[in-house]
Amino acid sequence: MKKRISLDCDGVIADVRGFFSNYFSNHFGERPSEELMGAIIGNRLQKYSQEIGLDYGELSNFMKDYNQKLFTSLSDLEPIKGAREGIEKLLQEGMDVRVNSYRPSVYGGINQDIKQITQEWFRENGIYIPFALAESKKAKIDSINYGRYSFHVDDDSAILDDITFKIEPILFNQELKQKNRKYSSFDSWKELTKYLTGEQYGSEK
Numbered sequence: 001m002k003k004r005i006s007l008d009c010d011g012v013i014a015d016v017r018g019f020f021s022n023y024f025s026n027h028f029g030e031r032p033s034e035e036l037m038g039a040i041i042g043n044r045l046q047k048y049s050q051e052i053g054l055d056y057g058e059l060s061n062f063m064k065d066y067n068q069k070l071f072t073s074l075s076d077l078e079p080i081k082g083a084r085e086g087i088e089k090l091l092q093e094g095m096d097v098r099v100n101s102y103r104p105s106v107y108g109g110i111n112q113d114i115k116q117i118t119q120e121w122f123r124e125n126g127i128y129i130p131f132a133l134a135e136s137k138k139a140k141i142d143s144i145n146y147g148r149y150s151f152h153v154d155d156d157s158a159i160l161d162d163i164t165f166k167i168e169p170i171l172f173n174q175e176l177k178q179k180n181r182k183y184s185s186f187d188s189w190k191e192l193t194k195y196l197t198g199e200q201y202g203s204e205k
């Protein structure tokens with residue numbers, strides 16, 4: 001049977017981290033630390049801002065602006081280094097690769113054709129795989145769990161926590177890679193591709 005692989009989009013294929021980092025440094029004049037990135041991804045921003053003595057009000061206002069900006073800039077995101085090549089490799093190996101992403105069509109009172117934006121982005125970046133966009137995290141998780149996948153790759157460990165036991169969860173996340181012992185974790189497409197194709201074991205094709 002064909003191996004079915006489910007991929008998250010933002011943070012796995014589209015480089016939201018790079019976008020955030022640029023937006024942050026335009027605002028604060030310096031790059032965000034890995035700890036801050038980790039706190040944002042892990043929803044620990046309030047606790048983290050207390051720890052380092054940052055004004056949580058200012059930080060959370062900044063995050064609101066950022067989320068709005070990200071929502072209207074999805075077509076400007078860069079692909080993550082190696083994502084296109086990695087996906088091509090998986091397809092060459094005969095795998096069935098699909099995207100399952102939480103990308104709502106409304107944010108902050110703005111409504112946009114999220115499907116068309118996403119479709120054009122994939123085409124412009126030379127990535128040709130089917131995608132399913134969910135309006136809620138719950139809908140995304142359902143779509144993965146009922147999709148008969150062998151793997152799901154995500155940068156959000158909370159999503160992986162809700163994946164059915166039949167699917168192997170894989171974490172793709174720079175900041176959480178070192179800290180997460182629960183899942184197989186990668187921070188580069190090169191390593192991820194090796195893992196998914198079984199190459200790191202030196203297995204024959």
Ligand SMILES: [Mg+2]
Nearest residue numbers: 008010011155
């Ligand atoms: Mg993501």
